[in-house]
Amino acid sequence: MKHVLSFGAGVQSTTLLLLSCEGLLPRLDHVIFADTQWEPAAVYRHLDWCRDHAARHGITIDVRSAGNLRDDLIEFWGPRRVSADGKRYASLPVFVRNPDGSQGIANRQCTSIYKIDVIERYQRDILGLVPRQRWPLNHVLTSWIGISVDEAQRMKRSVRPAVKIWHPLIEADAIAKRRTGRLFVDGWNRQDCLDWLASRGYPRPPKSSCIGCPFHSNAEWQALTAAEFADAVEVDRLIRSADAERRGTDGQIYLHSSLVPLADVKFATAAENELSMGDECGGVCGV
Numbered sequence: 001m002k003h004v005l006s007f008g009a010g011v012q013s014t015t016l017l018l019l020s021c022e023g024l025l026p027r028l029d030h031v032i033f034a035d036t037q038w039e040p041a042a043v044y045r046h047l048d049w050c051r052d053h054a055a056r057h058g059i060t061i062d063v064r065s066a067g068n069l070r071d072d073l074i075e076f077w078g079p080r081r082v083s084a085d086g087k088r089y090a091s092l093p094v095f096v097r098n099p100d101g102s103q104g105i106a107n108r109q110c111t112s113i114y115k116i117d118v119i120e121r122y123q124r125d126i127l128g129l130v131p132r133q134r135w136p137l138n139h140v141l142t143s144w145i146g147i148s149v150d151e152a153q154r155m156k157r158s159v160r161p162a163v164k165i166w167h168p169l170i171e172a173d174a175i176a177k178r179r180t181g182r183l184f185v186d187g188w189n190r191q192d193c194l195d196w197l198a199s200r201g202y203p204r205p206p207k208s209s210c211i212g213c214p215f216h217s218n219a220e221w222q223a224l225t226a227a228e229f230a231d232a233v234e235v236d237r238l239i240r241s242a243d244a245e246r247r248g249t250d251g252q253i254y255l256h257s258s259l260v261p262l263a264d265v266k267f268a269t270a271a272e273n274e275l276s277m278g279d280e281c282g283g284v285c286g287v
Contacts, residue, residue, distance in 0.1 A: 002126060004030040005144040006119050007061060009039075009047045010208035012146030015193040016168055017050060018202060021057040025168055028144070030126055031061040034118035036110070037068040040228055042206035049203060064122050066114045069210060070231075074238050094214050094239070097259045098251040106253065110210070119143075123163065136162040144168060149187040169193070212236070214255050218267045221256070229262075236262040 005020070005028050007013045019025040031054065033047060051061045073092065093108035123141060124133075141163045147154050148169045158165045166172075170187045188196070197204065207220055212232040224232065236255040256265050 001139070002029045002141045003027065003144065004032065004123060004126065004141060006146070007031045007033045007050075008146065008208040009033060009043050009050060009205060010146070011190055011193050011197075011205045012148050012169060013208075014046070014050060014146075014202075014205040015188070015197060016144055016146050017054060017059070017061075018197070018200070019168070021054060021059065022200075025172060028059050030122075031059060032119055032122045033061055033063045034115045034122075035063050035065040036114045036210050037065055038070040038210045038212065039208065040206065040211055040224060043208050046203065046205050062122065064118050066118050069110060069114050070212065070235060073212075074235065092212070092214055092255075094253040094255060095257050095259055096249055096251040096253050098249070103259065104249075104251070105214075106249070127162070135160050138162065139164050142166050148189045148193060150189040212255055214257070218265075221262075221265070222267055233261075233263045 003020075003026055005013065005016055007017060016025065017028070017031060020028045047061070047063075054061055091106050091109050093110075094106045096104040096106060098104060123143070124135075127136070127140065129135065139162060143158065143163050143165050145156075145165055145167050146169065147167050152170060155167055155170070156165060194204065207223065209216065209220070211224060211228050212235045213220075221229065221232075232255060239255075240253055240261070252259075254260065254262070256262050258265055
């Protein structure tokens, strides 16, 4: 049985990795970071730290990618399409102001193409499956996903009998350890993960999401570096300049939910910044 962690370099998946390194969870056989190549610099710095730390415990973090999401988005914006060379291009869940004044949101395909598909190909590789070879019918791989109890609604089951999805932060008795003087047996939420990381002296993981993710809260937009925010502003401008056919809509599209250019957004107060879209990558990245 192979244990494989879908690693997003965020709080929950970092906790799972380090719990395994410390022997508090089963030993991981493989760790996969699906790289959109458009993460903030803080994520890549944290990824490097995790790779070094895991290597000292005999665990390798493999990085795989379907390409540069930012560049692909600019090159070929629109609904799911296929280029002449067979490459698929994905749309972000951008916000749309339709010609009739109504508002909408575009289909989200980035998670599928740049995360889920990458992870699945990696899993096939470690099982030695060649292209078009069918998955085994027996359970041969346990896929760890970093979802905590406060996100339990994001839990999913595998559609493949060969793969069992496991949510250790919710399902593992092995992490029922003494914490702050009481027995903690009901799983861990995000704050529990942060508390444990801090108690062990580990660095606090950054928020793991693409620089131009439309699901950013205002606080997350403001947490980007000046260069990263400027990059998102440029992408926001470029995708809106594409003609309607390439956009897949006659409406105007925006990275920010206010339906104004990102450069013109008037960011709210700290208290108001707590409000966000309440959506992420569906948990498959295990952040």
